[in-house]
Amino acid sequence: MTRGSWPGPEDGSSGSAYPEELWERFLTDNERNIAATAPKELSARARVAARRIREEKERAAARGDRRPGPPGRPRPAQDRLDLSSATAAARRAARAAEDAKERRKRRWINAVGVLLVLATLAFALTAGRVWPVVTGEGGRGSTAAPTSTLPPETARPAGPPAAVPEQRATLQRPFAGSPAEVWGDGAAAIVPPAAIPYFAVTRDRVADGLRLAKDLMVATGLDPAVLAGGSTDAVSKLIDAHSGGARGTLADGLAHPTAADDPTALLSRFGPEARLVGDTVKVRGRMTLGVGDTYGGARILADYTFVYPVRRASDTGASPEITRTVVRRTVTVELPADVQRPARIDSLLLAGWTAQIAGVDCGVHDGFLHPRFDGGGARVAAPAHGPGVDPYDRSKPVADGTGTLDCVRALRV
Known part of the structure; x- marks a missing residue:
């Protein structure tokens, strides 16, 4: 066989020539080269892996993935971006929810907090009306007792006190239903003004006069012995013997009381059938300085209203009938100039006194006050003539005089 020829077919036809490079490869190939270049068959493990990859590609194509690939292989950048956007949207939706x-x-x-505040406010506004109803304390329209007291009166009021709800007076609240419930108590409510020199009266004498004027108002309107109808010596000691017979007039009235000479115009005394409720008497009024009748002298005008809660002495029950007696009393005191009475004063020159009394039987003049009660016991009727008077109205002046007593028909007590 020569180079460049190849035996032909058995039929005897001439051979065909092959390219030189193929002939060179045929001559130079050895066993190792043939083994290296021969096609290799895949192992069983490789065939299984290839099948899995092929199946995964088919499933990915069925799902519509852009770049299907075997599990575990990182997704392309576009797929990772789409996944991040979806995750962020899911997180935003969760946060929004x-x-x-x-x-x-x-x-x-x-909403619950607002309801609690409103409920607390409503309870605070109505507790004073609800609690007495729950506990049974107080009467019709009863409310909690006021906790504040009016400041001292320094000038004449512009009008009467405002109306108060109708309430039944009780042993615990004897002033319920009365404007006096917010007035001052007893002697503490009698507050003289500051002492100052007045014309020819020195400051010391003015101070003495104001102090003695308060003592007189306490003795005539608040002294327990006087109120119970006992001794009146405390009043007599405060009246100067040169008071134009004032001390003698009081003594005569106590000994022989008449309608024209009734000692209750100057002092409050209750008859044996009445008894004060508790130890508190409500007081409202003022004390002022003015020009006196004597040369260079001064004048003190004490104008106070006393409210006494009373019950029948025979009624010792737990819920007695309680009424009130209201007495407005004025006392005028003269303070002469120091040159006329150089010594310190220890008694008062009374120039006049007057009283307006409400809530009592006006037809009795025995030197005592007799309160009116609604039920039981025949009493002398109060006068029905003339207009009614509000005894708590301190806006109107009282008449001047000596021993003047005005028993009025009260519009309320």
């Missing part, structure tokens, strides 16, 4: 839930929770908490 959580925020909405928190807002609903806060709204409920705020």
